[in-house]
Amino acid sequence: MTGIIAYDVFMCVMVFIFGTVIGSFLNVVIYRTPLGMSIVTGPSHCTTCGTRIKPYDLIPIVSWCLLGGKCRACKAKISVRYTIVEALTGVMFLLAYIRYSLTLMLPMSIILFCVLIALSFIDLDHMQIPYWCTGTVAALGVINVIITAVMPSPANDLWWMHLLYALAVAILAGLLALLGGLGGGDFQLITASALLLGVRIIPALFIGVILGAIYGIAVKLASNADVKDKTSKLTELFIGWLENNDPTADKIIMGEYEEGKVHITRYEYEGKKLNEAPEDTALEENVSEIFADVPANHEYIFRVSVKGGIIDKLRLQRRIAFGPAISIGVAASMLYGNTILTAWMNIFGIAV
C-alpha cells in the first residue's frame, strides 16, 4: 500500500517538474514568437545586460528564487512572471495527470494547456492571439472528434455533437465579432474550443464570460482617468486640425494605438459616398504625442465623426484582452466540464 502511495507521489512530483521545464520553454515562446524571433536558435540571455545565462541559472522556479529575482551579472530585476508561467504550467500538468491519469486525454490536455498559457500571455502583451495557437486547438478538436467517434466516453458524448456545438458557437461568436465586441482571435479560439469540448463548451463560456466581464470592468475603471484625459486632448487636437483642413466637410476619422504606434484612417463624403481619404502623417504624429505616455502593451481605438465641420462624436476606448478569460474557462472545462454539467443538472433537477 505505502509502495503505491510512494509511486503516486513520485509520479505527481515528476509530472510537476516536467511541467515547469515546459513552462520555462513557454516563456521563450511567449517572448520571442510575437517578435518573429526563432525559438530554437540563440541561447537565453539577460534582456537588460545581454549576458548569456548559465545553465545552472536556468532551473525553473528554483533559480529565480535563489537569485532573489535578479540577474547574476547586472543585478537587474527579472520579472516574477517567468516564474509564474513555470509554476502555472507545472500545476496544469499535475491537474491533467490527476484527472486523466495515463490515458490519451493526458497528452491532449497537456498540449491544450501549453497553447492556452502561451496565447493568454501573448494576448496580454500584444492584444492578439496567434494563428498557430487557435490552429493547434482546432487540430486537437479534430483529433478529439475522431477519438469520440471511435470510442465515445462518456457514452452520451457523440462525435457529431462536437461539430454541432462548434457550428452553433461559430454563429453566435461570429455575430459578436461582426458587432465589434469580440476580436477575430477570440472568435477562432471559442469555435476551436467548442469543437474540442462539445457540450462542455457551455461551462467553459460561462466561466470565460464571467471572468472576462470582471476583468473588463477592472481595466475600464483603472484606465478611466486616462481615457478622459486623452479624450479631451484628442478633441482639442481635432478642433484645431479641422480649422486647417476643409472645415465644412463631413468625415469619419478612425484610429488605433497599437504596439506603441498610432494608425489613422480617414474617410470623407464625396457626394453621398464615404471614401477613404489620403494618409495624413502630420495628424498621425500629433496624435502619437498624445499617446506617448501609454505603455506599448495597451491598445486604444477611437472614432471621430465630423458633421458640418463640427465634431459630432468622439469615442475613445481601451481594448481588452479576452484570451486569458476564455482560456481559463476552456482549461477548467477540459478538466471538470462534465462535473460542472452534472452539478448544474442536479441543481436544476434535470434527470440524467
Ligand SMILES: [Zn+2]
Ligand atoms: Zn543582466
